[in-house]
Amino acid sequence: MCRTASALLTKCAIQKLSAKEGNKRERRRLKKIFKELSSRCALLDPGIDRDGFLRFTELPGLLGEQLFSALDRNGDGRIDIKEFLRGMLTLYKGTIESKAELLFKIFDFSKNGEITSEGILFIISYLPTTCSKCQKKLVVHWNLKEKIKELFDGKEFIQLEEFKELILTHSEIGELVLQCISNALPIIVDECLLPNRLVCESHLEITEGMLGFKGRTYYFQLKNQSLYYSTLKEDISNPTGIILIKDLFVEENGPLGFVLRNSKFRYEISTFSLEQRDEWIQTIKQANCFKNFYDDYEILDQIGKGAHGDVRLALSKHNGKIFAVKIISKAPLDDLAETRLRREIGILKLCKHEGLLELKDIYETADMLYIVTDYISGGTLFNWMKKRNFRIEENAxxxxxxxxxxxLQYLHSHGIIHRDIKLENVLVQRAPNGGGGIRVKIIDFGLSCMLGPGQNSIESVGTLKYASPEVLSTIPYRHSPDAWSLGVTAFILLAGKMPFYGKSDQEIASRIINKDIEMIGEHWEGISSEAKDIIRSLLDKNPKGRMTIEDLLKSDWLEEGEIDISKDVAELSWEII
Known part of the structure; x- marks a missing residue:
């Protein structure tokens, strides 16, 4: 064999060995990341549960739910070590074919081995337009709906093999989804997920040095939102352990130390000087994009009280505007309450509509949560109606x-079901420039859910007097409970009383399921027949026959043009919530 050929073979062998060693390091690192995430989940056996996974990744919309289901291959409600390794290695090092299989599972909402164009568009519609790590633009320059429609070529659905062919020729369909997932997960390798596409590298400087931890001295390295530690500096590529700081908060712990913690976990780390402590604290805050609420706002009067905290006025120190802030202590929250709170925050982040309360900012510490929203001065619709003795004109x-x-139409178009529409969950305010009298804002998404194409829910949640028959009977549903609750709300607005009542919860539930509504008596005098027909249609006990929100908005009763009710409310005062 010639010397050149021998050298070439030696080089190839070294490259293969190097790649093999690299894969071993990545697997070891993934195992440590799994151990770290698993330790934060309240499971008897090692694993990552759904709530823990969603809390850590904070993926938009239903992407987190669908990714969890795709990784949980045996469907037992947790991701074990084998499932985690397989999923992460597919994301970071897999072939395009294996990534296509993962994407297919994410897009398959019905879990029947078929995906629709609606399912693909549903996931992609929530994706950010820039990479959160490097700020690189993720916007594609083609009409997404038209592209998907063209690729499906009139088919109602496609199966896995067809999807693989589609991804091989049109990788842009999946690359935004994979990049979004990558940005939400710990850095394993600084490589892009599809060849020559959207390369994302860290632009945050690495902070490193010797620190004390668990009674020993380790070499620590902070990169992005992962804190690696090893006995020796040269071993940091194969660390002893990894602390994921994404959902942890850093605080001083004496003059020579700091603590990383949230409401449930705590890591104490010691430093060798005050300067070193302050440097690490500042760097970790920057890595976690930490903001101090009191640097930006001044707390004013209390204007409300919720189940988990107070609502107060807050004065912006930057522009002098008044906002509302919900101040929540995380300590008393159980797992269900925290899940619902995180779900509400996720929905508020996604939704932008004039009929929804707008989220301005979120501030979080280990113990507290500050949710800043617009301030709506008119109070709840319930108090607004109460002040008017529950009697208003039909136009109002x-x-x-x-x-x-x-x-609600906007929410439903984004797969969000509110599930607790009632007078107390609607705020009112004067219309700008006096146009039309009042405007309303829907609030409180704690009981809301997100459903993808073809998905249903059977959860029995909400407020009893506004609950639909299918919710009380645990019959699968999608948007229909919101239409029913709006029907109850409309009944109260027009008649000044509840359509269903009783001496006990059992009696109320029985009336909702079995008793027809009555629209007789002085309350209904002067109410148009069109309005009564709308009420009957919204309160149809059969969800399949019930009027939809879309049909309501197209009805003649509501299609009479802009309704000016300023004369109905101009002389009435407004109260503060």
Missing amino acids: AKQIIKEIASA
Whole structure:
């Protein structure tokens, strides 16, 4: 064999060995990441549960739910070590074919081995337009809906093999989804997920040095939101352990130390000087994009009280505007309450509509959560109606119903079911420049859920007097409970009383399921027949026959043009919540 050929073979052997060693290091690192995530989940056996996975990744919309289901291959509600390794290695090092299989599972909402164009568009519609790590633009320059429609070529659905062929020739369909997932997970390798596409590298300087931990001295290295530690500096590529700081908060712990913690976990680390402590604290805060609420706002009067905290006015120190802030102590929250709170925050982040309360900012410490929103001065619709003895003109009721319906249509188009529409969960305010009298804002998404194409829910949640028959009977549903609750709300606005009542919860539930509504008596005098027909249609006990929100907005009753009710409310004062 010639010397050149021998050298070439030696080089190839070295490259293969190097790649093999690299894969071993990545697997070891992934195992340590799994151990870290698993330790934060309250499971008897090692594993990552759904809530822990969603809390850590914070993926938008239903992407987190679908990714969890795709990784949980045996469907037992947790990701074990084998499932975690297989999923992460597919994401970071897999072939395009294996990535296509993972994407297919993410897009397959019905879990029947078929995906629709609606399912693909549903996931992609929530994706960010820039990489959160390197700020690189993720926007594609083609009409997504038209592209997907063209690729499906009139087919209602496609199966896995067809999807693989589609991804091989049109990788842009999946690359945004994979990049979004990559940005939400710990850095394993600084490589892109599809060849020559959207390369994302860290632009945050690495901070490193010797620190004390668990009674020993380790070499620590902070990169992005992962804190690696090993006995020796040269071993940091194969660390002893990894602390994921994404959902942890850093605080001083004496003059020579700091603590990383949240409401459930705590890591104490010691330093060798005050300067070193302050440097590490500042760097970790930067890595976690930490913001101090009190640097930006001044707390003013209390304007409300919720189940988990107070609502107060907050004065912006930057522009002098008044906002509302919900201040929540995390300590008393159980797992269910925290899950619902995180779900509400996720929905508020996604939704932008004039009929929904707008989220301005979120501040979080290990113990507290500050949710800053617009301040709506008119109070709840319930108090607004109470101040008027629950008697308003039909035109005023029509305006309110139309605005609530418009907001619900927006939510439903994004797969969000509110599930607790009631007078107490609607805020009112004067319309800008006096146009039309009032405007409304839907609030409180704690009981809301997100459903993808073909998905249903059977959860029995909400407020009993506004609950639909299918919710009380645990019959699978999608948007229909919101239409029913809006029907109850409309009934109250027009008649000034509840459509279903009773001496006990059992009696109320029985009336909702079995008793027809009555629209007789002085409350209904002067109410148009069109309005009564709308109420009957919204309160149809059969969800399949019930009027939808879309049909309501197209109804003649609401399609009479802009409704000016300023004369109905101009002389009435407004209260602060």
